[in-house]
Amino acid sequence: AGTTAPGLLIGSHAPSRELAVGKRPHWRQQRASMASIRMDSGADGDGSSTTDLRARSKELIGDKEGTELWRKRTAARAMLRAVDFTDEDFDKPLVSVACTFTNATPCNAHMYELGVALEEGVVAAGGKAFMYGTPVISDGETMGTSGMRYSLVSRDLIADSIETMHEGYLADGMLTLGGCDKSIPGALMPILRHNAFGVMLYGGSILPGQLDGEDLTVVSSFEAIGARAAGKIDDARLADVEKNSCPGSGSCGGMFTANTMSSIIETMGLSVPYSAAHTAVDRSNKLSEDKREDCYRSAKALFTCMQRGIRARDIATREAFENGIVVMMALGGSTNAVLHLLAMAHEAEVDLTIDDFNVIADRVPLLGDFKPFGRYVMADLEKRGGIPAVLKYLLSKGLIHGDCMTVTGKTVAENVKDAPDLEFGDDAEGVLRPFENPLAPAGSHVLILHGNLAPEGAVIKLSGKEVEKHRGPARVFDSEEQALDAILAGKIVPNDVVVIRYEGPRGGPGMREMLSPSAAIMGAGLGKSVALITDGRFSGGSHGIMVGHVCPEAAVGGPIGLLKEGDIVVLEPGARKISVELSDEELEARRAKWSMPEKEKLRGTLKKYAAVVSSASFGAVTH
Numbered sequence: 056a057g058t059t060a061p062g063l064l065i066g067s068h069a070p071s072r073e074l075a076v077g078k079r080p081h082w083r084q085q086r087a088s089m090a091s092i093r094m095d096s097g098a099d100g101d102g103s104s105t106t107d108l109r110a111r112s113k114e115l116i117g118d119k120e121g122t123e124l125w126r127k128r129t130a131a132r133a134m135l136r137a138v139d140f141t142d143e144d145f146d147k148p149l150v151s152v153a154c155t156f157t158n159a160t161p162c163n164a165h166m167y168e169l170g171v172a173l174e175e176g177v178v179a180a181g182g183k184a185f186m187y188g189t190p191v192i193s194d195g196e197t198m199g200t201s202g203m204r205y206s207l208v209s210r211d212l213i214a215d216s217i218e219t220m221h222e223g224y225l226a227d228g229m230l231t232l233g234g235c236d237k238s239i240p241g242a243l244m245p246i247l248r249h250n251a252f253g254v255m256l257y258g259g260s261i262l263p264g265q266l267d268g269e270d271l272t273v274v275s276s277f278e279a280i281g282a283r284a285a286g287k288i289d290d291a292r293l294a295d296v297e298k299n300s301c302p303g304s305g306s307c308g309g310m311f312t313a314n315t316m317s318s319i320i321e322t323m324g325l326s327v328p329y330s331a332a333h334t335a336v337d338r339s340n341k342l343s344e345d346k347r348e349d350c351y352r353s354a355k356a357l358f359t360c361m362q363r364g365i366r367a368r369d370i371a372t373r374e375a376f377e378n379g380i381v382v383m384m385a386l387g388g389s390t391n392a393v394l395h396l397l398a399m400a401h402e403a404e405v406d407l408t409i410d411d412f413n414v415i416a417d418r419v420p421l422l423g424d425f426k427p428f429g430r431y432v433m434a435d436l437e438k439r440g441g442i443p444a445v446l447k448y449l450l451s452k453g454l455i456h457g458d459c460m461t462v463t464g465k466t467v468a469e470n471v472k473d474a475p476d477l478e479f480g481d482d483a484e485g486v487l488r489p490f491e492n493p494l495a496p497a498g499s500h501v502l503i504l505h506g507n508l509a510p511e512g513a514v515i516k517l518s519g520k521e522v523e524k525h526r527g528p529a530r531v532f533d534s535e536e537q538a539l540d541a542i543l544a545g546k547i548v549p550n551d552v553v554v555i556r557y558e559g560p561r562g563g564p565g566m567r568e569m570l571s572p573s574a575a576i577m578g579a580g581l582g583k584s585v586a587l588i589t590d591g592r593f594s595g596g597s598h599g600i601m602v603g604h605v606c607p608e609a610a611v612g613g614p615i616g617l618l619k620e621g622d623i624v625v626l627e628p629g630a631r632k633i634s635v636e637l638s639d640e641e642l643e644a645r646r647a648k649w650s651m652p653e654k655e656k657l658r659g660t661l662k663k664y665a666a667v668v669s670s671a672s673f674g675a676v677t678h
Contacts, residue, residue, distance in 0.1 A: 108182075108227055108361050112149035115225040140183065147183040148361065150354075151226035153217045154186050155238040155258075160193035162235035162313065165304040165335055166258055168342050169350055173230050173256070176354025185224065189216045193235050194568055194594060195273045195307065199539060204565030206237055207592070208664045210398070211677045213241030218248060227252065228357045234258035234305075234335075236312035240395040243320060247402035250368045252361045254462050255326050256353045257317035259335030259346045260433035261305030271300045272308045274427050274594075277570055281578015284543040305335030309426030311594065314433045315388030316395060319379035321442045324370045324461030327352045328470050332441030334434050356462040363464055371403040374456040378467065380415045381454050382445065384500050386423035390514045390593055390603055391568075393501065397674030409512045409672050413503050413631060419454060420493035421500045421519050424486060428518035428598040429494070431486045439486060440475035447471040452490050495519030504602065506634035507642065508614050508624065511606035511672040513588070513633050515626070518598055525586045525600055525626040527552045529618050529635070533652060534558065535567055535591065542575040549584035552624040554615065557652065558591030560675040562610025564657065564665035570594035573601055586626055588633070590615050590671075602626065602633060606672040610651060617645040 109118075116135070117128035132145060154170030157163050170186045177184035190209050197203040221229050229251055233239035239257060246253035264271035279296040282288045306313035317331040330353070333345040360366070376396060383392045393412055400407035425431050436445075446467060449455045457468030479489045488494050495517075504513045527550040532538040538555045541547055553572065560566045569589050574597070576585050582599040590608035593601050609616030614635065618624075623636040635642075657665060667677045 108148040109146075111225045111227050116145050116149070138185075144183040147181060148227040148358075149224070150177045150182045150184045150357065151217075151221040151224060151229045152177070152184050152186040153189060153220070153229065153231040153242055155189050155191050155213065155232050155234060155242060157191040160191065160196060160235055161261060161301055161304045162193060162195075162306040163191050163238065163258060165342055166232050166234060169232055169256070169258055169346065172342075172347050172350035173232070173354055176351040177230070177357075179351065180354050180358040182228070182354075182358065184230075185226075187220045189213045189238070189241070191235055191238055194237070194312075194570075198277070198568060198594070199535065199571035203567040204563050204661060206568065207394075207560070207566045207675060208564070208660060210237040210241040210244075210395070211664075212660070213238055214244035214248070214402075217242065218245040221245065221251070222249065228361050229253040230353060230357055231255045232258055233317075234313065236306070236316060236389075236391065239313060239316040239320065240399055243325060244399060244402045246325070246367045247371055247399060250366045252357060252365075253367055254353045254357045254360070255320055256349055257306075257313075257320070257326060257331055259305050259330075259333050259343065260314055260437075261308045262302055262334055262336070262338065262434055263308050263432045264300040264302050266295060266299040270308075270426075270430075270432055271296065272311075272426055272432065273300050274307070274309065274311070274570070274574065276300045277574035278578045280571075281542070281575035283578075284575065285545075285579040287578070287580075302338070303336045303340035308432040308434065310387050310389070310423060310429075310433070311427065312389040312391040315383060315386070315392050318382055318386060318388065318442050319392060319396065322382040322446060322467075323375040323379045324459055324463075324467060324470075325367070327356050327462060328443050328474075329441045332433055332437040334437060356464075359464040360462055365460060365462070365464060368403055370460050370462065371399070371405065372459060373405050373407070375459045376400055376405055376407055377415060378446075378455050378459060380412060381419050381449060382442070384416055384419035385421065385445070385449060385454075387421055387425050387428065387494075387500055387518055390501055390516045390597075390601075393503075393514050394592065394604065394671060394674055397672075398676050399674075401674055401676050409503050412501065416500060416502055417498045419500075420490065420497045421495040422488050422490070422493050424488065424494055435486045439477065443471045443474035444477050445487070447474045448477045448490075502628055502631060504626070504628065504631050504633040506632045507637070507639070508588075508618075508633045508635045509605045510614070511670060512604070513602050513606065514604040515602045515628055515633075516593065516598065517628055520583075520600070522600055522626065522628050525552070526623060527586065529554045529620060529622045529624050531556070531618050531620050535569055535572060538569075539572045539575060542572055542579065545579075547576070547579075547581065547585055549581065551585050552626075553585060553587040554618055554624070555587065555589040555591060556609040556615045556618070557654070558589055559606075559608025559610055560668040560671055561665050562590065562608050564661050564668070566590075566592050566671065566675060568592045568594040568597075569601075569603070570597050573597040573599055586624070588615070588624065588626075592671075600626070604671040605633075606670050608671070612646060612649060614642060617642055617649060
């Protein structure tokens with residue numbers, strides 16, 4: 056099948072890039088280009104393998120009994136003995152385990168068990184681990200409330216928390232856990248930021264809920280709210296959907312943001328093969344054996360990286376990011392992946408821009424028939440070989456760079472060599488479609504739009520919908536709550552363009568997800584006739600004619616903040632265009648009169664976030 060994808064992806068259009076596709080050196084030679092990136096995590100700079108696995112932790116614990124450094128670190132060891140460190144432990148590599156546990160959400164309720172299993176894996180590999188927690192905000196639970204403002208904020212807060220613990224305790228390697236979607240990039244970003252020895256593990260997908268023979272997800276509950284408001288179901292049916300949507304622990308089951316990001320991160324080689332599709336628990340809500348085994352394999356992979364000197368940025372190359380975007384497009388992933396991949400690239404110091412997504416989108420057809428727009432969930436992909444089977448197939452089509460290094464110490468192509476072959480046949484209309492008969496042709500899923508309404512870009516998720524043009528009057532709302540009330544009250548009619556603004560990274564602050572209004576539109580049967588645009592985000596569970604991440608956002612004077620009720624908004628996905636039928640002169644005249652609306656006084660975390668966060672077109676990063 057070959058090991059690279061010459062001439063198909065971004066690198067072939069960028070001859071000035073040192074690591075252009077088709078000219079990419081072997082990963083070991085590539086390390087020479089990283090000589091200038093000497094990180095505090097102990098990077099050798101010259102790319103040589105690290106033989107001293109305690110290169111960092113000896114500064115905390117001491118190097119060898121009888122030395123001056125050993126004597127200086129006596130007090131630190133005295134305190135560590137109180138938390139069960141032994142004489143033997145002081146000779147072992149120290150591994151930090153970031154356990155994103157909370158029992159406030161099913162996405163992360165099983166994380167402590169996974170953290171314990173990771174610690175066991177570290178011990179088996181010859182190390183000593185310490186575990187710590189991070190904040191976790193459930194998107195699904197806080198959706199449509201002021202609490203949702205903390206969701207995207209938590210991504211960077213999680214990253215900063217992990218960095219603080221890992222760097223503060225001078226650990227030699229790091230294992231991080233992610234479940235609810237912001238905790239996944241949040242768990243990976245500090246590994247990339249410090250070019251550490253690290254492996255990220257996804258907590259696993261929830262099993263589908265079941266009602267009357269139909270698979271349910273949490274999005275079923277959101278859409279049932281809209282269906283009830285439209286009179287399509289009664290209260291009894293609404294309650295049945297609520298009680299059967301989420302049967303146990305694990306992240307949302309469709310190809311929503313959590314499963315999108317876990318698939319991307321496995322594709323990029325930063326987590327162990329097969330882990331993205333393994334479900335979190337069994338039907339009795341006990342930790343699945345596959346997920347427990349993922350913990351041991353992750354610890355083993357970490358020590359492989361430490362012993363061979365394979366650091367995060369040896370894996371997270373430009374080509375690895377391209378691979379991740381290919382899988383996102385092929386499986387029908389979430390628009391949030393655009394935001395998170397840009398943030399991850401920022402941490403890895405990889406040159407990736409928002410417009411690069413269109414270049415890959417134009418080459419990758421939509422193959423996955425997953426919820427929210429399709430019929431299947433992640434557990435169905437697990438039965439068919441998971442991400443390795445998908446990668447093996449895409450590699451055979453020349454869409455994957457197979458020579459990228461991974462945390463196993465093997466290349467992508469080596470990892471997937473023995474993966475199951477995807478079998479289509481009678482299942483051609485099932486979970487995955489063959490390349491020759493896709494759900495939709497290339498350029499039919501997530502696209503980046505530009506125009507006088509979004510000069511810096513906006514993101515639309517088509518998921519195979521044929522939307523040549525949508526032209527309609529703007530229905531303008533300055534918050535998510537105002538828009539949702541109007542939708543549920545039946546005030547939105549076909550052809551309208553619902554505009555929700557002042558919900559961007561700075562204006563929200565926190566860039567809330569618009570799942571409640573988008574689900575209400577779908578539940579009311581308006582999904583094909585009403586568009587929704589926002590400077591906020593959409594949940595991975597959103598579908599319909601949805602445009603998010605409109606940049607610049609309203610709060611900084613972006614054009615979306617200049618719209619008035621009834622202005623004609625035009626979406627042209629084929630032309631990659633979003634515009635309002637106003638002259639440049641009219642927009643400038645409105646801008647001269649614009650001022651930021653009064654909002655509640657910010658305090659604490661949100662105040663700090665709003666002061667430093669970047670545009671969504673750069674990943675909404677905070678440093």
